[in-house]
Amino acid sequence: MPLAVWKGAAAVVMENGRLLMIKSTETNAWSIPSGGLEEGETPEQACIREVWEETGFKVAIHEELPVKRTQIGDYDVTTHYFLCEKMAGFISYQDPDAEVEEIGWKTAEEISEVGP
Numbered sequence: 001m002p003l004a005v006w007k008g009a010a011a012v013v014m015e016n017g018r019l020l021m022i023k024s025t026e027t028n029a030w031s032i033p034s035g036g037l038e039e040g041e042t043p044e045q046a047c048i049r050e051v052w053e054e055t056g057f058k059v060a061i062h063e064e065l066p067v068k069r070t071q072i073g074d075y076d077v078t079t080h081y082f083l084c085e086k087m088a089g090f091i092s093y094q095d096p097d098a099e100v101e102e103i104g105w106k107t108a109e110e111i112s113e114v115g116p
Helices: 043-055 108-114
Strands: 004-015 018-024 034-036 057-072 075-089 100-106
Touching: 004 043, 004 057, 018 043, 018 108, 034 043, 043 057, 043 075, 043 100
Parallel strands: 004 075
Antiparallel strands: 004 018, 004 034, 018 100, 057 075
């Protein structure tokens, strides 16, 4: 039986030495803003939309980072990563799926403390 396919995009947004992160209500874990591509959407469009939905920030993509391909359970997963710059907005919850518990800017030290 072939694997189901999931394609998504994720944003690396840095400002003043801090990384923009979200805490998931489902896993209680911190991660960078990300999500699946909607029908007809490019990875770049998905990245920009996901950052807006999950954090309230408008971003511009500066660079495409390496693509990650892996298998998670019964899914063949492809995630496109992008280095982004915050252009406008403020922390607010636009998340239509109610999957974001907390939004924050984390230093490298704070990221190592939150762990996987």
